[in-house]
Amino acid sequence: xxxxxxxxxxxxxxxxxxxxxxxxxxxxxxxxxxxxxxxxxxxxxxxxxxxxxxxxxxxxxxxxxxxxxxxxxxxxxxxxxxxxxxxxxxxxxxxxxxxxxxxxxxxxxxxxxxxxxxxxxxxxxxxxxxxxxxxxxxxxxxxxxxxxxxxxxxxxxxxxxxxxxxxxxxxxxxxxxxxxxxxxxxxxxxxxxxxxxx
Amino acid sequence: xxxxxxxxxxxxxxxxxxxxxxxxxxxxxxxxxxxxxxxxxxxxxxxxxxxxxxxxxxxxxxxxxxxxxxxxxxxxxxxxxxxxxxxxxxxxxxxxxxxxxxxxxxxxxxxxxxxxxxxxxxxxxxxxxxxxxxxxxxxxxxxxxxxxxxxxxxxxxxxxxxxxxxxxxxxxxxxxxxxxxxxxxxxxxxxxxxxxxxxxxxxxxxxxxxxxxxxxxxxxxxxxxxxxxxxxxxxxxxxxxxxxxxxxxxxxxxxxxxxxxxxxxxxxxxxxxxxxxxxxxxxxxxxxxxxxxxxxxxxxxxxxxxxxxxxxxxxxxxxxxxxxxxxxxxxxxxxxxxxxxxxxxxxxxxxxxxxxxxxxxxxxxxxxxxxxxxxxxxxxxxxxxxxxxxxxxxxxxxxxxxxxxxxxxxxxxxxxxxxxxxxxxxxxxxxxxxxxxxxxxxxxxxxxxxxxxxxxxxxxxxxxxxxxxxxxxxxxxxxxxxxxxxxxxxxxxxxxxxxxxxxxxxxxxxxx
Numbered sequence: 001x002x003x004x005x006x007x008x009x010x011x012x013x014x015x016x017x018x019x020x021x022x023x024x025x026x027x028x029x030x031x032x033x034x035x036x037x038x039x040x041x042x043x044x045x046x047x048x049x050x051x052x053x054x055x056x057x058x059x060x061x062x063x064x065x066x067x068x069x070x071x072x073x074x075x076x077x078x079x080x081x082x083x084x085x086x087x088x089x090x091x092x093x094x095x096x097x098x099x100x101x102x103x104x105x106x107x108x109x110x111x112x113x114x115x116x117x118x119x120x121x122x123x124x125x126x127x128x129x130x131x132x133x134x135x136x137x138x139x140x141x142x143x144x145x146x147x148x149x150x151x152x153x154x155x156x157x158x159x160x161x162x163x164x165x166x167x168x169x170x171x172x173x174x175x176x177x178x179x180x181x182x183x184x185x186x187x188x189x190x191x192x193x194x195x196x197x198x
Numbered sequence: 199x200x201x202x203x204x205x206x207x208x209x210x211x212x213x214x215x216x217x218x219x220x221x222x223x224x225x226x227x228x229x230x231x232x233x234x235x236x237x238x239x240x241x242x243x244x245x246x247x248x249x250x251x252x253x254x255x256x257x258x259x260x261x262x263x264x265x266x267x268x269x270x271x272x273x274x275x276x277x278x279x280x281x282x283x284x285x286x287x288x289x290x291x292x293x294x295x296x297x298x299x300x301x302x303x304x305x306x307x308x309x310x311x312x313x314x315x316x317x318x319x320x321x322x323x324x325x326x327x328x329x330x331x332x333x334x335x336x337x338x339x340x341x342x343x344x345x346x347x348x349x350x351x352x353x354x355x356x357x358x359x360x361x362x363x364x365x366x367x368x369x370x371x372x373x374x375x376x377x378x379x380x381x382x383x384x385x386x387x388x389x390x391x392x393x394x395x396x397x398x399x400x401x402x403x404x405x406x407x408x409x410x411x412x413x414x415x416x417x418x419x420x421x422x423x424x425x426x427x428x429x430x431x432x433x434x435x436x437x438x439x440x441x442x443x444x445x446x447x448x449x450x451x452x453x454x455x456x457x458x459x460x461x462x463x464x465x466x467x468x469x470x471x472x473x474x475x476x477x478x479x480x481x482x483x484x485x486x487x488x489x490x491x492x493x494x495x496x497x498x499x500x501x502x503x504x505x506x507x508x509x510x511x512x513x514x515x516x517x518x519x520x521x522x523x524x525x526x527x528x529x530x531x532x533x534x535x536x537x538x539x540x541x542x543x544x545x546x547x548x549x550x551x552x553x554x555x556x557x558x559x560x561x562x563x564x565x566x567x568x569x570x571x572x573x574x575x576x577x578x579x580x581x582x583x584x585x586x587x588x589x590x591x592x593x594x595x596x597x598x599x600x601x602x603x604x605x606x607x608x609x610x611x612x613x614x615x616x617x618x619x620x621x622x623x624x625x626x627x628x629x630x631x632x633x634x635x636x637x638x639x640x641x642x643x644x645x646x647x648x649x650x651x652x653x654x655x656x657x658x659x660x661x662x663x664x665x666x667x668x669x670x671x672x673x674x675x676x677x678x679x680x681x682x683x684x685x686x687x688x689x690x691x692x693x694x695x696x697x698x699x700x701x702x703x704x705x706x707x708x709x710x
Contacts, residue, residue: 075556077571078332078354100577107288108355110240110295111308111330117236119243121582121639132582132639134250136239143639189492190581190637197236 003154006133006142007161036092036163038067041084043097045074047189048124052152053096056193059156063165067094076101081108087198094159095194102192109196118162118195120155123188124148130188131155135162155193162195205254207279207301215256218277222259222303225269230260230309240287241295241304245585246671247636247647253296253670255282258304264429268389270305274700275387281305282702283427285327285360288352291585291633292364293670298704310429315406318343321435322380322406327359327428331569334358338435345435346567348372351560353569359431364667365421367622367629369564371472371525372436374624376421381405383430384420387696392416392426406432422667423688424702424709425695436567441531444523444562445538447547448516452479454546455518455603456596459623461545462520463594466623470534473565476521478557478620479603480506482633483515485579485618486557486572499614513555520547521561576618582637584647586671588654590663594628602630605657610634613650614643629666655679670705677707 038060042053053069060067073080076097081104087093095105099121106116115136123130129152130145146154206215223231232238233256241255259281261267274281282302287295297304311328316337325334331347332354338345348368350361361368362375372378381395392398394417397405409415420426449458458477465471481501485491489512494505509515524531524538542549550558560572577585588606592598599621607617610632619632632654636647648671655665655672659679668676677685688708692699696710703709 078569081571098578099581099583100571100574103290103577103583104355104571104574106240106243107290107294107352110243111286111288111355113308115237115239116243117239121637123581123637123639130639136235136242141639143641188496190578192581192583 001138001140001142003142003144003158006135006138006140007158035065037088037090038065038092038094038163039087040067040069040094040096042069042071043074043076043095043101044071046096046098046101046191048122049096049191051124052122052155052191052193053094055152055156056094056096056159057156059153059160060163060165063160065160065163065165072097076104078108081105085109085112085114085196085198089198091198092163093196093198095196097192099190099192102194106194106196109198114196114198116194116196118159120193122152122155122191122193124191125188133158159193159195205251205256205301207256207303208299210256210277210279210301214277215279218273218279219257221273222257222270225266225273226259226261230262232258241297241306244294244296245291245583245638246293246669247584247586247638247644247651248671250296252300253293253298254300255297255304256301258306260306260309262309264383264385264391267305267385267427267429268391271385271387271389271700274303275698278698278700279303280700280703282705283307283327285363286330286355286357287360288356289360289364290352291587291669292667296670298670298673298702302702305427307427307429313337314430316341316343316345316435317406318345320407321345321437322432323347323435324381324406324430324432325357325359326430327357329359330355330357335567335569344438346370346372346438347433347435348375348378348567349564349569351564351573352571353564354571358433359428362431362433363421363428366667367474367624368567369473369476369521369561370436370567372434373474375433376418378434379417379431380407380409380434381432382417382420382428384426384428386426387698387701391429394420406434419691422706424705425691427701439525439527441528442523442525442566443531443535444521444551444565446550446553446558446561447520447542448550449518449520449545449547450510450516452517452603453600455599455621457545458518458520458547458596459594459599459621459628460596461541462522463623465537465541466594467626470537471522472525473523475623476561476620477623478519478521479617480510480515480517480519481579481616481618482576482620483519483557484509484513485577486560486575487513487515487555488575488578489513489515491579500611501616514553515555516548519557521565523562523565576633576635579616579618580635580637582639582643584636584638584644586634586647586651586669587667588632588634588651589666589668590630590658591666592628592630592663594623594626598628602658602663605661606630606632606654609653609657610650612653613646615647615650630663668706673704674707
């Protein structure tokens with residue numbers, strides 16, 4: 001699936017309910033609800049997690065969407081996960097972590113009735129990064145490989161779009177350089193990221 | 199652009215489904231019935247090598263009582279809409295919270311989460327489906343009750359009722375969870391409420407102490423089936439032993455597995471070792487230690503034996519890593535410890551009782567029923583969110599080990615996957631559990647994982663090794679390996695108990 005189509009379907013799906021803020025923004029009206037409360041959490045020690053988290057943070061900032069960034073403990077045991085999910089109802093948690101930690105966090109979030117509305121896997125090699133993103137409102141995952149020099153800008157913008165943020169003109173995630181067609185670097189680190197609405 | 203097609207129950211028209219949704223909303227309230235895709239996301243997140251759409255729910259409903267379930271069933275029967283009950287929905291690697299067939303309504307019982315009773319004298323508990331192991335653990339700690347339960351590896355986020363209903367296992371002497379359950383309450387498809395065992399007798403106070411009741415014992419038919427919705431479960435708790443002595447024994451060679459099982463089986467049967475003996479291969483231990491696969495091998499295909507040998511050397515991991523424990527008094531454990539030491543010495547094993555390894559830590563915790571999430575480290579081995587359990591059963595004999603391992607390793611290797619396996623020696627059986635780990639974000643790996651599992655299933659079945667548990671994507675194929683007579687009986691029971699086929703049709707291959 002093309003990124004362009006994925007993002008369109010994601011936003012059109014209105015899946016997230018963050019759109020109240022975004023819709024008001026697009027209409028030029030101040031939202032009574034205010035911008036969404038967003039926290040990015042990076043699992044300490046997860047290789048290259050900062051790279052993905054920075055890309056997301058930059059994209060959010062670019063859209064004028066404030067957020068907090070925290071670095072968690074290295075091990076996500078039950079108490080750590082419970083603490084991460086102990087946030088105001090309606091707030092958003094973006095996690096960048098090892099696969100296991102991400103899986104547990106999403107599973108624990110589901111137990112408390114919180115929805116994971118976007119999740120991604122990232123294979124970060126010496127030269128390339130492969131991203132695979134899925135969302136319940138979109139029928140198919142979007143997968144692409146890019147040079148590491150692209151600094152995962154596209155994934156950042158995808159998260160911003162998922163939060164309903166209006167991307168700046170010219171900062172369209174669609175317009176990024178063409179994705180590489182070769183398979184991801186086998187010497188790759190696997191990471192996962194996710195967006196949960198508490 | 200791909201347009202997502204709404205998932206409707208099989209044979210249901212959209213108009214009828216919408217009417218049913220309206221009726222269901224009136225029972226549970228707006229907030230407890232979900233049809234929009236974003237909020238249905240947790241019920242469609244799977245780790246199996248099949249498309250999510252195959253297991254997409256049409257809706258999810260969260261009742262809070264037996265009465266609400268009965269009302270829901272009246273609606274489902276009227277419109278012939280199937281529901282897929284889940285308790286905590288953490289059957290990870292077996293289907294998670296997703297329905298067995300596309301379009302089923304997930305009946306999420308998490309709001310029914312009361313610990314109804316804990317009897318400290320009789321060491322029993324009665325719980326609802328939404329109770330998690332962590333919740334029960336916290337309860338016992340708060341009340342300062344010296345009672346342990348047995349839990350599976352996803353412990354903290356999973357629940358005892360759901361695990362028992364799927365006949366899962368744990369790592370204390372009470373680890374055969376169905377065996378140590380006692381009494382269920384089941385809502386049948388027609389809304390009647392059955393209490394099994396002694397629970398059928400009014401005013402009985404033996405529901406949680408005597409399993410069998412009078413006449414046929416029905417509990418078993420409500421496990422790994424779709425004959426009813428289990429809304430309460432009795433379970434036995436173990437008094438905390440005065441002395442708990444967990445240990446690991448490491449063995450240097452893969453070929454040691456045969457003698458390990460031959461040496462430990464008699465101790466298991468004699469209950470010198472009262473809990474299931476886990477014998478974990480290097481590649482199960484490594485991700486949980488944790489070790490990064492990419493630090494040892496980045497080439498295509500399965501990790502070569504040379505790389506596995508290096509992992510062992512670098513991280514002091516055995517080719518096989520036995521985990522078991524002694525539970526008793528200091529005196530009995532001292533006596534039995536001599537037996538363990540003698541067996542280890544005679545078989546070339548090295549006993550380990552302390553280490554910095556996270557693998558050892560989580561295993562020791564599981565053996566005393568302390569919930570933890572250590573085994574999830576397996577998901578970091580390959581990354582990409584793909585995991586599917588392959589779990590055939592055999593006799594607990596050494597002769598059954600190497601050939602199973604070789605067969606599994608050959609098939610896994612053919613498709614480029616690693617042998618991440620362990621043997622669990624039960625009462626007289628052995629579960630050979632393999633985690634087929636793959637990158638689910640890679641279409642080619644996903645395709646291969648499906649083909650690999652399919653080949654494993656059929657190759658092992660041909661040798662007479664049946665599965666003890668299976669994921670929902672392969673339910674039908676696994677059921678088929680057990681032959682037509684059994685399936686015929688299961689179908690007759692289904693017709694008798696659920697003639698409208700509204701309870702999880704397809705679960706374990708049972709449907710009308």
